[in-house]
Amino acid sequence: MSDPVTPNPWSQWRSATPARLALGRAGAGMPTDETLRFGWAHAMARDAIHAALDVDALEATLNAQQWGTMRARSRAGDRTTYLRRPDLGRQLDPDDAERMRNGAKGGCEVCLVIGDGLSSLAVARHAAPLLAALRSQLPADTRFSPVVIATQARVALADEVGELFGAALSVMLIGERPGLSSPDSLGIYLTHSPKRGRHDAERNCISNVRPEGLPCEAAAFKLAWLMREAQQRGLTGVGLKDESDLAVLGQSDAARPGVAP
Amino acid sequence: MRYSATIAGQVFTFDDLKQVMAFASPARSGDYLAGVGAATAQQRMAARHVLAETPLKQFLSEALIPYESDNITRLIIDSHDAQAFAPVSHLTVGDFRNWLLSEQATTEALTALAPGLTPEMVAAVSKLMRNQDLVSVAKKCSVVTRFRNTIGLPGHLSVRLQPNHPTDDLRGVAASTLDGLLYGAGDAVIGLNPASDSMPVLGRLLHMLDEVIQRFEIPTQSCVLTHVTNTLKLAEAGAPVDLVFQSIAGTEKANLSFGVTLELLDDAYAAALALKRGTVGDNVMYFETGQGSALSANANFGVDQQTCEVRAYALARRYKPLLINTVVGFIGPEYLYDGKQIIRAGLEDHCCGKLLGLPLGCDICYTNHAEADQDDMDNLLVLLGTAGINFIMGIPGADDVMLNYQSTSFHDALFLRQTLGLKRAPEFQAWLQRMQITDAAGQLAPPSANRLLADMSGLTALAP
Numbered sequence: 001m002s003d004p005v006t007p008n009p010w011s012q013w014r015s016a017t018p019a020r021l022a023l024g025r026a027g028a029g030m031p032t033d034e035t036l037r038f039g040w041a042h043a044m045a046r047d048a049i050h051a052a053l054d055v056d057a058l059e060a061t062l063n064a065q066q067w068g069t070m071r072a073r074s075r076a077g078d079r080t081t082y083l084r085r086p087d088l089g090r091q092l093d094p095d096d097a098e099r100m101r102n103g104a105k106g107g108c109e110v111c112l113v114i115g116d117g118l119s120s121l122a123v124a125r126h127a128a129p130l131l132a133a134l135r136s137q138l139p140a141d142t143r144f145s146p147v148v149i150a151t152q153a154r155v156a157l158a159d160e161v162g163e164l165f166g167a168a169l170s171v172m173l174i175g176e177r178p179g180l181s182s183p184d185s186l187g188i189y190l191t192h193s194p195k196r197g198r199h200d201a202e203r204n205c206i207s208n209v210r211p212e213g214l215p216c217e218a219a220a221f222k223l224a225w226l227m228r229e230a231q232q233r234g235l236t237g238v239g240l241k242d243e244s245d246l247a248v249l250g251q252s253d254a255a256r257p258g259v260a261p
Numbered sequence: 262m263r264y265s266a267t268i269a270g271q272v273f274t275f276d277d278l279k280q281v282m283a284f285a286s287p288a289r290s291g292d293y294l295a296g297v298g299a300a301t302a303q304q305r306m307a308a309r310h311v312l313a314e315t316p317l318k319q320f321l322s323e324a325l326i327p328y329e330s331d332n333i334t335r336l337i338i339d340s341h342d343a344q345a346f347a348p349v350s351h352l353t354v355g356d357f358r359n360w361l362l363s364e365q366a367t368t369e370a371l372t373a374l375a376p377g378l379t380p381e382m383v384a385a386v387s388k389l390m391r392n393q394d395l396v397s398v399a400k401k402c403s404v405v406t407r408f409r410n411t412i413g414l415p416g417h418l419s420v421r422l423q424p425n426h427p428t429d430d431l432r433g434v435a436a437s438t439l440d441g442l443l444y445g446a447g448d449a450v451i452g453l454n455p456a457s458d459s460m461p462v463l464g465r466l467l468h469m470l471d472e473v474i475q476r477f478e479i480p481t482q483s484c485v486l487t488h489v490t491n492t493l494k495l496a497e498a499g500a501p502v503d504l505v506f507q508s509i510a511g512t513e514k515a516n517l518s519f520g521v522t523l524e525l526l527d528d529a530y531a532a533a534l535a536l537k538r539g540t541v542g543d544n545v546m547y548f549e550t551g552q553g554s555a556l557s558a559n560a561n562f563g564v565d566q567q568t569c570e571v572r573a574y575a576l577a578r579r580y581k582p583l584l585i586n587t588v589v590g591f592i593g594p595e596y597l598y599d600g601k602q603i604i605r606a607g608l609e610d611h612c613c614g615k616l617l618g619l620p621l622g623c624d625i626c627y628t629n630h631a632e633a634d635q636d637d638m639d640n641l642l643v644l645l646g647t648a649g650i651n652f653i654m655g656i657p658g659a660d661d662v663m664l665n666y667q668s669t670s671f672h673d674a675l676f677l678r679q680t681l682g683l684k685r686a687p688e689f690q691a692w693l694q695r696m697q698i699t700d701a702a703g704q705l706a707p708p709s710a711n712r713l714l715a716d717m718s719g720l721t722a723l724a725p
Contacts, residue, residue: 009708010439013717017426017433020658020670021440025705028675030658038635038658042667045629083594083630084290118630177593178629179665208427 005031018181041180048175048183050079053120055149061128065135067112068146070103072096072161076152089154092161100164104145107166110138110227111145111194112173115153119175122184126209126216127173130186133220134171138227155189155203162194169227169236170194176207185210188219190226192236202237204230262323266310273307278315279325282381283565284308285388287605291553291566291596298565312385313355317346320381326562332513332523337379337575346377354385361386361398361616371402375618380511380571383613387567392644395608399648402615406583407542408503410448410480410688412651413620418683419652420674421586421622422447425454425663429462431469432723437657438473439717443708444671445699446655448689449584449622450504450547452484456663463487464500469722471501476720477696477713480540480688482583484547488520489529496532504547504583505533511550511572514560523576530580541688544583544620550574551588552606553596566596567606571613578617584652585619587611589641590627591666600637603627607641611650622652626668635659635667642669646677653677678703 008022023034030038059069073093076082082089092100114127131147145165150157155172162170169192176185186209191198204226209219225244230236264275275281283292284299285308292298299305321341328334343350348370349357360366387395405413412419424437434453441447451470455463463485470483482503485492489507496502507526508519516522533545555561555569564572570587577585587610590603597603607623614621625641627633642653659670677683684690684703693699696713700706 006705006708008440008443009710010436010443010714013436013439016430016436017657018662019424019426019433019437019440019656020660020662021437023658023672025672025675028672028679030670030672034658038660041660042629042634049630084598085294086595087294177665179662180629180660180667181662182665 038180044183045178045180048119048121048178051120053116053123053149053151055151058114058124058127058149062131062147065128065132067131070100070146070148072100072148072150074150074152074154074157079152082152086154089152090156092157097160097164100148100161104165108145109143109168111158111162111165111167111170112147113150113153113158113161113170114147115150115155115157115172115174117153117174117187118177119184122175122186122210123173125184126186129216130173130188130209130220133216134223137220137224156198158189159191159194159198160196162191163196167194168192169230171223171227182208182210182213185213188223190223190230190236192230192234204236204240204242264311264315266307268303268307268310271303273304275308275311278319278323279564281308281311281315282325282385282388282568283563285312286565286567289566289596289602289606290594290598291556294595295556295561295563295566297563309389313353313389315354315385317352317354317357317382318350320379320385325381325564325568326512331562333511333516333572333576336523336579337572340579341379342376344377345374348374349377354382355389357382357386358389358394362394366398366401368401368403371616372618375616378616380575380613380617381568383616384568384571387609387613390612392605392608395612396644396648399612399615402649404615404618404620404651406544406581406620408482408539408544408583409541410686411541412449412583412686414687415649416682416684417686418646418650418674418677419449419622419686420446420655420671421449421584421652422451423453423654423656423661423668424451425456425656425661427456427663429455429457429466431465434466435469435473435717435720435723438470439713440657441655441671442479442713443698444655444675445685445693445703445705446671446674447479447481448686449652450482450484452486452547454486454664458487458491460491460494463491464495464498465722467495467500467502469720472720472722476716478692480686480692486549489525490520493529493532496536501538502533502536503538504545505529506547506549508549508554509573509576510554510558510560511569511576512555512560512562515555515558515569516576518558518560526576526580544581546580546582548577548582548585549588550577550585550610551592552610553592556596557592567609570610571617574614574617574619577619582620584622585614586622586624587614588624588626590631590633591624593628594631597631599632600627600634600640603631603633603637604641604644608644608648611645611648620651623650624654624668626654626666628666638667638669638673642673642677643680646681646683675705
């Protein structure tokens with residue numbers, strides 16, 4: 001019996017792209033091996049979205065790195081609410097906001113927030129290494145807030161946290177919407193003078209932080225560059241162009257080989 | 262104007278037609294996010310009762326978004342063709358549904374009626390339709406467009422080949438393009454979403470796609486999907502622009518958030534026509550839309566998301582586009598929560614667009630945070646194929662590695678053709694046969710070292 005799967009003779013092109021090409025076919029359909037590969041990738045992405053962040057573990061890791069931590073929740077009580085109501089994910093739970101108001105004394109330069117976002121996997125894997133890399137890039141006397149670990153969080157939650165801490169800058173590390181080939185991408189959002197009501201054009205974003213995308217060291221370099229510029233110029237967002245790019249772009253591209261899907 | 266219905270002794274009242282429309286919509290996360298969804302299932306049905314008894318004419322006098330404050334409303338009202346509307350002008354929305362389903366609503370009658378319909382009338386009647394009604398009415402509509410080939414003929418299905426790459430690497434884009442062409446996809450357009458906004462990068466991509474089309478004499482068109490102002494600059498600089506692309510929405514304010522005005526689109530349309538790059542027709546525009554975009558721009562004015570979407574088609578209609586693509590599940594679960602909502606929205610968009618005379622295609626897709634999977638895509642694929650959709654997406658393995666979402670694959674298009682007996686654009690099919698990619702019946706030929714495969718590496722654009 002001949003092989004029912006028709007192979008594609010252009011598989012050498014696969015190295016040019018992470019796209020799922022030259023898969024072959026079983027009739028009009030996908031061969032079984034690809035159906036399983038795709039299904040596995042989807043399972044990883046789904047689990048990344050629905051897996052709750054292990055806050056205890058993250059806190060332990062951060063404490064071992066000498067960071068103080070604080071926990072917070074958004075007003076979105078559970079994952080289902082979080083997915084349907086982005087507005088609630090942008091606001092602190094009132095009790096947590098009160099606790100933070102009482103805990104914040106005298107302001108700080110940099111308010112650090114880690115939000116689970118759409119991939120707690122990204123946060124679990126890359127948040128602590130990124131913060132470690134960031135600290136080594138910033139002056140030793142930088143005054144940080146405790147690292148706020150926020151669950152069911154959207155990006156703008158850091159505005160409220162930053163406002164409560166009276167911070168000059170807020171840095172939000174958050175799990176990005178996972179794709180099939182990237183279930184663990186971390187996004188970084190930098191906002192000058194964070195306060196409720198800031199909009200997205202007032203932030204700078206560094207995305208796709210993961211070993212296969214923009215590695216932590218390179219991301220921390222970029223972030224530190226943006227933080228210095230933001231402090232000097234007194235702004236973030238569309239008015240602050242990322243000119244650290246030339247320095248790190250080569251690195252980021254080199255970190256993107258033609259990964260087999 | 263207030264509306265009310267008494268059902269089983271219960272009185273339901275509604276503030277205005279806008280509220281009737283919103284409450285009559287099937288449950289949808291975006292309408293709840295906007296605070297305009299019905300509170301109860303009975304309230305939803307009461308709104309449908311009211312809507313069924315509302316005369317179609319009412320939509321010409323009670324604007325959901327005021328004429329004075331929105332230029333899409335003005336466009337809709339000012340371009341309304343009363344003569345074309347005449348055959349149905351005496352009907353209520355409920356009667357209109359019956360008429361659409363009846364034998365009287367032939368393909369010819371529907372084609373003639375299209376300029377007489379407003380998006381609100383079409384959205385209203387779709388709210389009274391079940392999924393099967395949306396399929397059967399759309400199936401009777403025929404919208405044929407042409408640039409370098411003929412798209413939308415009954416019994417045909419085209420595919421947009423989407424060769425995206427996370428860093429716009431030319432060789433990576435070429436690889437996905439080759440994959441698609443060898444699977445017989447790409448007759449709607451070879452359309453790339455660039456990761457970059459840089460003009461030199463966009464120019465290189467346009468030149469490469471053009472070189473592929475020229476070198477292999479493919480009767481199709483290319484498009485690099487970037488903001489219309491970028492495309493205009495590229496065209497002025499002599500880049501080979503076939504189609505002019507833009508994302509559009511259903512209110513003036515939402516379009517402004519996309520950086521788009523009517524004047525800008527008018528200019529873009531004129532510029533695209535002046536390029537005269539089409540060979541068999543002059544449909545030169547490509548639009549993308551999707552439910553939820555008006556709300557996400559905070560520009561929905563209390564109008565439900567489906568009606569906002571259909572209003573975007575009224576804007577598209579002005580420019581006789583080659584293709585219009587509703588990217589149905591892209592925006593996320595806060596607008597369309599799960600497979601059920603995505604499937605319903607895809608059928609609504611397709612049917613409503615076709616009734617307005619537009620060449621609707623659908624990016625049958627979902628993100629990983631929606632409650633959906635490839636089975637839901639298969640369901641919508643078969644439904645839209647049956648409903649006579651003009652085109653669907655073709656993406657290697659259905660996984661877009663740049664935009665991080667899942668859509669339909671080249672294989673899915675093969676499956677649909679095989680299962681429903683759908684053909685490719687005739688000019689493109691003849692080319693595939695000439696290239697020995699398919700046989701005379703349109704079936705993929707056994708893979709061999711054909712010219713396309715051998716010559717793709719030799720593109721000038723790929724030279725180091």
